[in-house]
Amino acid sequence: MDVIYNEDCLLHDPPFEATRGQVKPYLECPARLESIKKFIDSQPQQFNVVRPQDYSVTPILRVHEQDYVEFLQTIYKEWVDSGMPPEIAIGSAFQHPKVIGKVSQEVIKKNTLSNPLGKIGVYSFDTANAHTKDTWRSIYTSAQIALTGAHRLLKLAEEYKKGNKENNINQSVYSLCRPPGHHSTSCVAGGYCFINNAAVATRFMQEFTLEEMNAISEPFDIFDASKSAIARAPQPADEKKKKKIMIVDIDFHHGNGTQDIFYDDPSVLYVSLHGSPGYPFFTGSIEETGQGAGEGYNINVPMDPKTTTDEIYLDNLSKTLNSSATETFGADIIVCSMGLDTWHEDPVAGMKGLKNVETYYKMGQLLKTSKSSTDRPVLFIQEGGYTIEKLGLLAGRVLQGYLS
Numbered sequence: 001m002d003v004i005y006n007e008d009c010l011l012h013d014p015p016f017e018a019t020r021g022q023v024k025p026y027l028e029c030p031a032r033l034e035s036i037k038k039f040i041d042s043q044p045q046q047f048n049v050v051r052p053q054d055y056s057v058t059p060i061l062r063v064h065e066q067d068y069v070e071f072l073q074t075i076y077k078e079w080v081d082s083g084m085p086p087e088i089a090i091g092s093a094f095q096h097p098k099v100i101g102k103v104s105q106e107v108i109k110k111n112t113l114s115n116p117l118g119k120i121g122v123y124s125f126d127t128a129n130a131h132t133k134d135t136w137r138s139i140y141t142s143a144q145i146a147l148t149g150a151h152r153l154l155k156l157a158e159e160y161k162k163g164n165k166e167n168n169i170n171q172s173v174y175s176l177c178r179p180p181g182h183h184s185t186s187c188v189a190g191g192y193c194f195i196n197n198a199a200v201a202t203r204f205m206q207e208f209t210l211e212e213m214n215a216i217s218e219p220f221d222i223f224d225a226s227k228s229a230i231a232r233a234p235q236p237a238d239e240k241k242k243k244k245i246m247i248v249d250i251d252f253h254h255g256n257g258t259q260d261i262f263y264d265d266p267s268v269l270y271v272s273l274h275g276s277p278g279y280p281f282f283t284g285s286i287e288e289t290g291q292g293a294g295e296g297y298n299i300n301v302p303m304d305p306k307t308t309t310d311e312i313y314l315d316n317l318s319k320t321l322n323s324s325a326t327e328t329f330g331a332d333i334i335v336c337s338m339g340l341d342t343w344h345e346d347p348v349a350g351m352k353g354l355k356n357v358e359t360y361y362k363m364g365q366l367l368k369t370s371k372s373s374t375d376r377p378v379l380f381i382q383e384g385g386y387t388i389e390k391l392g393l394l395a396g397r398v399l400q401g402y403l404s
Helices: 030-041 066-081 105-112 116-123 135-161 197-207 210-216 256-262 310-321 324-329 358-369 388-403
Strands: 002-004 017-019 022-024 048-050 172-175 245-249 268-275 298-303 333-338 378-382
Touching (some): 030 048, 030 388, 105 116, 197 245, 197 333, 197 378, 256 268, 268 310, 298 310
Parallel strands (some): 002 048, 172 378, 245 333, 268 298
Antiparallel strands (some): 017 022
């Protein structure tokens, strides 16, 4: 399996976070990625590490709003230039509908965007998203890793379709992204997430042909921050029939951002298995099934973290992936938002009964063998998971289960 990785994702390294009434070291830290990379490097017979290509910000802007992307690129400099402490840019006041009332977004932005603290409050929904001098570089690189994974997956799928099955083509790729992405909406960051990597990769595979991907792909060499928010690559051709993509989110936390982005889109089936009650608190119920044309294309499976065991989790995953709803959707491609914070020792979350590492191996197997996903290309995209010493093994067992 190809693993897309770049060390620039290690550069985002805020010194602290304030959560649950405590100031503590930033848990979404570079050591997370290093733990996974160490395991990947220890298994060269199964994993092939590949550097990303650069597709510019053009595919990112098919999901995220232009002003939001510009905010991510410039906020740290604006923060420092305004005289704020250079160690970290972090918000303290956030938009709330009961505060802004009937005031339009246009007026709100006019009121706040001249001040970096106000700007963070417009484009973020919690204090987990801290910005440092290299945060945008890591964000951009993480998105390019997701896009490269999508591109390589379509190449593999094309080879597979041509009948080259005798070459034992494995239709899967792992994008080792950091920062993660599933909490970010099209215009708001939160939960350690900035760009929604899974959503960007999904739209890329739906809207760009393999030929269009080839045309905009360039070597990922020297990072130029001034050019990174410029949509230098051409837009895809006119509307084409979209591939049907099922996103399977196995992170402990509900992917509110991914749900929001595709909530009215019948071409994307979003499936989330997550702990509830829990962060992000306001979304993730079974009543959230989509809206408009997207009604019925959003499936939430909330589970009690205090009582969910290995057996209960696997039973829920199996029933969901083998259900009539997921099978009849008829996905062309599977995207797995691969969070690993379900492990019982996770310092942020954790299902208290998930204590067997082989459960993660079986998760990977279910993504390979279930009725809704069998014989489909699968793109694994890294999301959360904070048990540093175990993270590499947990990631590896999911991928090895899929490869088995």
